[in-house]
Amino acid sequence: MSRTCDVVVLGMGPAGEEVAGRLAETGLSVVGVEAELLGGECPYWACVPSKMILRAGNLLAEARRVPGMAGQSSVVPDWSPVAARIRDEATTDWDDEIAVRRFTDKGGQFVRGHGRLTGPREVEVAGLTYHARRGVVVATGSAPWIPPVEGLSDVPYWTNRDAVSAREAPGSLLVLGGGAVGVELAQGFARFGTRVTVVESAERLLPPEEPESGELLARVLEGEGLSVRTGARAASVRHDGHGFALVLEGGEELSAERLLVATGRRPRLDGLGLETAGLDSGARALRVDAHMRTEMPGVWAVGDVTDEGAFTHMAMYQADIAVRSLLGAEGPGADYRAVPRVTFTDPEIGSVGMTERAAREEGLSVRTGHAAVPSSARGWIHKAGNEGLVKLVADADRGVLVGATSAGPAGGEVLYGLTVAVRAEVPVARLRDTIPAYPTFHRAVHDALTDLG
Ligand SMILES: Cc1cc2nc3c(=O)[nH]c(=O)nc-3n(C[C@H](O)[C@H](O)[C@H](O)COP(=O)(O)OP(=O)(O)OC[C@H]3O[C@@H](n4cnc5c(N)ncnc54)[C@H](O)[C@@H]3O)c2cc1C
Numbered sequence: 024m025s026r027t028c029d030v031v032v033l034g035m036g037p038a039g040e041e042v043a044g045r046l047a048e049t050g051l052s053v054v055g056v057e058a059e060l061l062g063g064e065c066p067y068w069a070c071v072p073s074k075m076i077l078r079a080g081n082l083l084a085e086a087r088r089v090p091g092m093a094g095q096s097s098v099v100p101d102w103s104p105v106a107a108r109i110r111d112e113a114t115t116d117w118d119d120e121i122a123v124r125r126f127t128d129k130g131g132q133f134v135r136g137h138g139r140l141t142g143p144r145e146v147e148v149a150g151l152t153y154h155a156r157r158g159v160v161v162a163t164g165s166a167p168w169i170p171p172v173e174g175l176s177d178v179p180y181w182t183n184r185d186a187v188s189a190r191e192a193p194g195s196l197l198v199l200g201g202g203a204v205g206v207e208l209a210q211g212f213a214r215f216g217t218r219v220t221v222v223e224s225a226e227r228l229l230p231p232e233e234p235e236s237g238e239l240l241a242r243v244l245e246g247e248g249l250s251v252r253t254g255a256r257a258a259s260v261r262h263d264g265h266g267f268a269l270v271l272e273g274g275e276e277l278s279a280e281r282l283l284v285a286t287g288r289r290p291r292l293d294g295l296g297l298e299t300a301g302l303d304s305g306a307r308a309l310r311v312d313a314h315m316r317t318e319m320p321g322v323w324a325v326g327d328v329t330d331e332g333a334f335t336h337m338a339m340y341q342a343d344i345a346v347r348s349l350l351g352a353e354g355p356g357a358d359y360r361a362v363p364r365v366t367f368t369d370p371e372i373g374s375v376g377m378t379e380r381a382a383r384e385e386g387l388s389v390r391t392g393h394a395a396v397p398s399s400a401r402g403w404i405h406k407a408g409n410e411g412l413v414k415l416v417a418d419a420d421r422g423v424l425v426g427a428t429s430a431g432p433a434g435g436e437v438l439y440g441l442t443v444a445v446r447a448e449v450p451v452a453r454l455r456d457t458i459p460a461y462p463t464f465h466r467a468v469h470d471a472l473t474d475l476g
């Protein structure tokens with residue numbers, strides 16, 4: 024059996040939901056296909072629940088900072104309100120009824136099932152073939168990448184999904200991978216009393232970020248009692264029914280009740296039938312132009328599946344461009360020079376644009392400016408929990424910032440001004456001439472601008 028519509032959106036995570044909802048609102052007939060939950064990874068297993076864990080952990084950390092600053096405190100962590108909040112408020116017990124209604128109220132048609140392309144403008148799902156007059160938008164997101172460590176495929180390891188659905192905090196946790204997923208969940212659980220070891224194969228945590236960020240974060244986590252093992256490669260893993268034993272190259276054995284694998288994600292392209300649409304089914308990601316069009320007319324792609332940066336704000340940005348492209352509307356194409364990234368640990372590690380190293384590799388005439396948050400007035404006043412830094416990367420020839428890092432108690436919030444500076448290419452002289460209110464954390468940015476010379 025077959026049906027005809029204007030657009031099929033394959034995968035209804037943040038990227039697909041945005042495209043499908045916006046197009047349906049214009050009156051087009053839109054079919055949204057979703058194999059699991061409408062909303063995708065972010066609300067049910069990723070951004071939202073992980074940030075609820077971190078918010079709860081931050082409350083505990085702040086309470087622990089009371090002695091010496093505001094009296095006495097005694098904190099008894101309890102995971103059950105965190106688990107309840109994730110279940111009841113974030114995910115409605117992993118039920119997407121509200122999200123489905125939000126989409127169908129806009130005029131969209133929702134189909135639950137695993138869809139696959141059967142041609143450039145054709146999707147098969149649940150025994151029906153949909154012919155899309157305008158085209159198909161592939162928004163199938165990403166899935167955890169599991170490294171080829173001996174024994175790993177035979178043990179009941181956690182991914183982010185198990186971690187954010189945990190009913191209790193484990194006694195001990197090994198975290199394989201010190202990227203954003205690994206460090207956020209490591210700190211979150213540790214603040215609830217879990218003994219956490221992070222194993223990262225690179226020389227530093229958050230390897231794509233400035234080295235100063237990974238070093239700062241390792242120092243803070245170790246100060247909170249976590250064990251951080253960088254430059255450490257897992258050789259094998261076993262599970263004896265009660266706990267995990269992870270053997271590092273070199274022979275050292277680490278053990279814990281749970282093992283979280285957080286070693287990265289890969290675009291979800293398997294079994295999508297890309298070849299039927301003339302696309303490379305062996306590619307790592309779906310390549311798109313600045314308007315989210317793949318090489319095959321009639322097929323667009325948005326979100327994690329494009330591998331341009333696995334962030335919900337990237338998914339939404341690309342979705343907006345794809346909507347315009349599908350409607351034939353004017354507008355700028357994608358520009359990735361000022362993509363903000365925030366790892367929501369405490370301190371938050373915010374960054375935008377190029378690192379110093381990336382700028383040097385581009386052959387730019389690089390100048391950097393640094394400031395330490397504890398040395399700024401606000402950082403000094405803040406005292407307990409004031410760790411942080413600002414690092415600016417400027418193209419000296421053009422006199423503009425091309426990258427920046429803002430780590431600190433409000434590092435992710437302070438990042439916005441820096442994102443505007445990089446995106447709008449605000450002259451450094453003008454930035455220096457801008458007044459940050461006293462004593463906000465933004466004054467550390469001003470200190471770094473002064474240091475830039
Ligand atoms: C633990 C964690 C924390 C994160 N925190 C943040 C954060 O704080 N901020 C941030 O910006 N980003 C964060 N991210 C990243 C963010 O979750 C993703 O970038 C975002 O979800 C990508 O959206 P998407 O729509 O491209 O893909 P997804 O959210 O992966 O959605 C894709 C959807 O497609 C469906 N699908 C796949 N194949 C098919 C098929 N063949 N047929 C039908 N449906 C299919 C899937 O079931 C899924 O629902 C986090 C990620 C993780 C893992």
Ligand SMILES: NC(=O)c1ccc[n+]([C@@H]2O[C@H](COP(=O)([O-])OP(=O)(O)OC[C@H]3O[C@@H](n4cnc5c(N)ncnc54)[C@H](O)[C@@H]3O)[C@@H](O)[C@H]2O)c1
Nearest residue numbers: 170200201202203204205222223224285286287333365366
């Ligand atoms: N706050 C946020 O915006 C946020 C939070 C979580 C995730 N995310 C997104 O999700 C994506 C996936 O996150 P992630 O942390 O899983 O991936 P990642 O790629 O950021 O980090 C994975 C880490 O695992 C390490 N690694 C790989 N193989 C290893 C091995 N065998 N042993 C030890 N370490 C190993 C890598 O060196 C890397 O540092 C990120 O790219 C990010 O865009 C965003």
